[in-house]
Amino acid sequence: MNFLAALRVSSRAIRSNKVRSILTTLGIIIGVAAVISLVSLTQGANRMIEEQLTSLGGKSLFISPGKRGVGVQENAISLTADDADAIRELDIVQYVSPMIDAPEQVVWGNRNWFTVVVGTSPDFVFINDWYPDAGVFFNNKDVEKNENVCVLGRSVVSNLFGYRDPVGLTVRIGKDSFRVIGVMSSLGQTSGGRDQDDVALIPYTTFQKRILGTDALESISAAVSSPDDIPAAESRIRLVLREKNKLGKNEDDNFYIKSQMGVIDRIFAISNIMTVLLGSIASISLVVGGIGIMNIMLVSVGERTREIGIRMAVGAKGKDIMMQFLIEAVLLSLTGGVIGIAAGVLGSKIGSSFTGWKSVISPESILVSFCFAALIGIFFGIYPARKASKLDPIEALRYE
Amino acid sequence: MGGNVIVTKDLHKVYKLGDTEVHALRGVSIDIKEGEFVSIMGSSGSGKSTFMNIIGCLDKPTSGNYYLDGSKVSEMEKDELADIRNRKIGFVFQSFNLLARTTAAENVELPMIYNNTPSRTRAERAFEALSRVGLRGREKHFPSQLSGGQQQRVAIARAIVNDPSIILADEPTGNLDTAMSGEIMEIFRSLNEQGKTIIIITHEHDIAENAERIVIFKDGSIIEEKSKNGRGAGAARTVPT
Incomplete structure (x- = not known):
């Protein structure tokens, strides 16, 4: 049939x-x-x-000095603006911003507020996808000339100024006066309960000169254009930093690179x-x-x-x-x-x-x-x- | 009339029913010539149906030989037997055995499906076969729309459509009244005149009388053979068991 x-x-x-x-x-x-x-x-x-996940930093990398997971570090290097520049040279890297932070008192008139002061560069806004909703963020010229300008988080503003618009006013951070040029949009709390709006952002050069007194950086953040580039970017950055630190073949990294990749995977x-x-x-x-x-x-x-x-x-x-x-x-x-x-x-x-x-x-x-x-x-x-x-x-x- | 189309030599068939063995056939030898019209009679349990199943290649003998058209059927495989049934044998059953919900023409086409006849040829030959049994115009009827006699004629058309040399009919008129039986036997006679070998099982004497040769079974053996032209009467070729 x-x-x-x-x-x-x-x-x-x-x-x-x-x-x-x-x-x-x-x-x-x-x-x-x-x-x-x-x-x-x-x-x-x-x-x-x-x-x-992509909007939550799936495209960013964090470079810190020292060995991963080691508490007290011998021969720990400190990252510098030079390192940040070298990373910026890589094609695969889209944004780079040096990071330093320290707790500091911010004072306006007779009010004061204890917050975290962060020194960074204009790329910060792109890496974190976080923008000012009043005034402006500081630009590269402000960084070059280590200007005394700051951009405040919403919580700092509400604690110091109430409902007043702070843009154009002057505050004191530590011993120095800073002009407020912008206010960041509100992010709210992290899932861990930390208030992300409790921050004051200033150029990292100003931070190094006025607050830190050295040219060291705490970390460098970088961002690539797509999460798929993360592994390649990680190995390129590693090569650049090993070369800059003149590490021999058998020496361990004296810095570490962290990304959200593992979590995302x-x-x-x-x-x-x-x-x-x-x-x-x-x-x-x-x-x-x-x-x-x-x-x-x-x-x-x-x-x-x-x-x-x-x-x-x-x-x-x-x-x-x-x-x-x-x-x-x-x-x-x-x-x-x-x-x-x-x-x-x-x-x-x-x-x-x-x-x-x-x-x-x-x-x-x-x-x-x-x-x-x-x-x-x-x-x-x-x-x-x-x-x-x-x-x-x-x-x-x-x-x- | 040609030579022998069916030759059996000492056919035995033993069924096992649990522990007991049933001898359905006890040594049957018979020659049937091409173009013969044979009736097989006998009471139930006489072995005539078993004999018919073996002749029709539906069953195999336990021992003994069966030659159909010169080839030794008793040693063939299942698929070869199916092929023989398809090409050389046409069956007509007491209960017609037509497929319900299938038209007369499609029932007649059935044997041709199994030898890969192209569908156009199938339709033509089915039409022709139905005409030969007097059912022109009933091609699209379903079995339930036909009388018993008409259904049996569809079954005969199905039996002849592959142009087999032998037609085996098992009580073909058992479910029909006298008038219809007459019509059916008329068809068998005319097929016989056209050269077909016809073997009919029956227990009605007037049906058996249509044949030129009557073979009588009892207890698994042939006990008597009668010929229309008077020869061969009496006990014939009974093999002692």
Whole structure:
């Protein structure tokens, strides 16, 4: 028997028992729909996590002096503006800002407030994606001329000035007077409860001269244009710094570079585990659907024993009967697969409109579930089909 | 009339029912010539159906040889037997055995599906076969829309559509009234006149009388053979068990 004839015979058998066929495929429909919608929703959630992590510093690197994880350090170097300049030379690095900070008293009139003074450069705003919402941030010229200008965080402003606009006023930080040229937008608290707005930003050169008295830096922050560049940037910066510090081949780094990469990788690993987990839970229902198909095929073989006998009497070989029932099982599961894909796409759209999550329907997940449905049909169809093909024609013809 | 189309030599068939062995055939030897019309009679349990199943390549003998058209069928594999059934044998059953929910024409096409006849040729030959049994115009009817006699004629059309040399009919008129039986036997006679070898199992004497040769089974053996032209009456070729 050729394939086309077998296909026609099988599809007729399915159509002649419509209600039963639909009920049988329901298991596969639900299974495929569950796999597609769950996977697309978790992938959408991944996409959102990725975007949020990127805005939370996924593109930035922090370079600190000393060995990683060692408390008291011998021969600890101090980073300098020179190092920052060398890092800025790298093409892969987009922004660089030297960082120094110290707790200091900020005084205006008869009010004073204890805050963290941070010395940095204009790139600070781009690296942290944090901008002033009143006045301006200091520019490179202010850094060059180590001007006494400052940009205040919202908490400092509210504690010193109340509702007054501080831009243009002069405050005292430590022993020196600083002109307030801008106020940063409000960031609120970190998840750890630290007030991010409790800060006063000044040019790092001014910090070194007025507060520190040396040209050392505490750390350097840098940013690249995409999280994918982080590993390359990390190794380039390492090379540059090792060279500048004249480290021999066997010497350990005397600085360390920290990025969010490890954390981000771990979060993605976790969310991938979630995708696989949900996907496999959903595939259990596919297997259950497959068992449903096997069950109905066994019933069908039983009911059609006489038909099988007639077919064998007029010349059907075992493999013809086998093919007929196998095609029937695969047709059932594939029909379920196609309807399930449609239902899954629809379901994930509805799900994403309810949760506000994105849904990412990848062609892979559609292809995989389609093939999986076909495999289910073959796997669970083989046993009933073999059973049919092994029937004895005489017994089958005598069957009532 | 040509040579022998069916030759059996000392056919035995033993079924095992639990611990007991049932001897369905106890040494049956018979030659049937091409173009012969043979009736097989016997009470139930006489072994005639077992004999028919072996002749029809649905079953294999426990021992003994069966030659069909010169080839030794008794030693063939399942798939080869299916092929023989498809090309050389046409079956007609007491209960018609048509596929329900399948039109007359499609029922007749069934044997041709299993030898890869192109679908256009299938339709043409099914139409032709249905015309030969007088069912032109009923091609699109389902078995449930046809009378018993008409259903049996569809079954005969199905049996002849691959142009087999032998037609085996197991009680073909058992479910039909006398008038319809007459029509069916008329078709068998005309097929026989066209050269087909026809073997009919029956227990009705007037049906058996249509044949030129009547073979009678009892207890797994042939106990009697009668010929229309008077020869060969009496006990013939009974093999002692």
